Amino acid sequence: MAYELNGETYAADEEGYLTDLSKWNPELAALIAVDEKIDMTDEHWEVVNFLREYYDEYQIAPAIRVLVKAMKKKFGAEKASNKYLYELFPYGPAKQACKIAGLPKPTGCV
Amino acid sequence: MSEDMDDDVAKKFLYVNRKAPYGTIYALESLEVVLIGAAFEQDVSLAFLDDGVYQLIDGQKTTGIGMKNFSPTYKALGDYEVTKLYVEKESLEERGLTVDDLMDIVYEDEDDDWEEKPSIRLVSRAEMAEIMADQDVVLSF
Numbered sequence: 001m002a003y004e005l006n007g008e009t010y011a012a013d014e015e016g017y018l019t020d021l022s023k024w025n026p027e028l029a030a031l032i033a034v035d036e037k038i039d040m041t042d043e044h045w046e047v048v049n050f051l052r053e054y055y056d057e058y059q060i061a062p063a064i065r066v067l068v069k070a071m072k073k074k075f076g077a078e079k080a081s082n083k084y085l086y087e088l089f090p091y092g093p094a095k096q097a098c099k100i101a102g103l104p105k106p107t108g109c110v
Numbered sequence: 111m112s113e114d115m116d117d118d119v120a121k122k123f124l125y126v127n128r129k130a131p132y133g134t135i136y137a138l139e140s141l142e143v144v145l146i147g148a149a150f151e152q153d154v155s156l157a158f159l160d161d162g163v164y165q166l167i168d169g170q171k172t173t174g175i176g177m178k179n180f181s182p183t184y185k186a187l188g189d190y191e192v193t194k195l196y197v198e199k200e201s202l203e204e205r206g207l208t209v210d211d212l213m214d215i216v217y218e219d220e221d222d223d224w225e226e227k228p229s230i231r232l233v234s235r236a237e238m239a240e241i242m243a244d245q246d247v248v249l250s251f
Contacts, residue, residue, distance in 0.1 A: 057185075059179070
């Protein structure tokens with residue numbers, strides 16, 4: 001599949017993950033979010049930006065429990081639980097947030 | 111999970127890495143299996159010997175060969191509670207390398223106020239043999 005934005009085509013795999021993550025931009029993220037039926041708030045962007053930083057440093061999308069642990073360190077305990085992340089991304093935080101962040105599907109994610 | 115349960119339930123897994131990082135898919139496959147397997151809360155450690163020691167070399171650049179440089183991912187292993195990377199001293203020496211040529215890989219010790227500690231443990235060939243003998247499962251890549 002592919003995303004269309006401002007006359008440009010962005011290739012994605014059959015599940016909607018961007019093929020070339022260097023093509024990512026916030027506007028495209030917002031478009032993917034609409035497809036995922038997510039209304040992006042500051043809290044959503046916090047997670048998405050955090051995932052991009054993690055990927056930038058380690059070249060992987062973290063597993064959910066690793067994400068929770070790392071978020072706890074950065075944002076504090078109230079923003080670091082499965083429940084908090086599932087409220088933001090009901091169809092799976094790792095899956096949906098990574099897709100919006102333009103990252104590959106997390107390793108070991110079901 | 112309590113310490114006692116760990117002893118009863120968790121098996122000791124050792125992933126043995128013997129190949130250079132980019133000529134074959136073995137190194138990357140091993141790393142991915144480790145990351146996936148880490149979810150099962152076993153006692154996981156990695157061994158690097160023969161050309162496998164090249165996987166941990168600092169300052170890898172892969173633009174010339176058109177492959178993704180996945181070496182930064184070894185630094186995420188601590189987040190996955192994989193904190194023991196055994197590197198064989200003789201394998202380094204035979205290649206003119208020392209531990210200073212390797213990446214600085216650390217983990218945060220939960221039981222010691224999250225202090226950063228080195229994950230890389232330099233061991234002799236004889237010690238490596240003992241480590242292998244002590245495992246429940248050894249997977250070779």
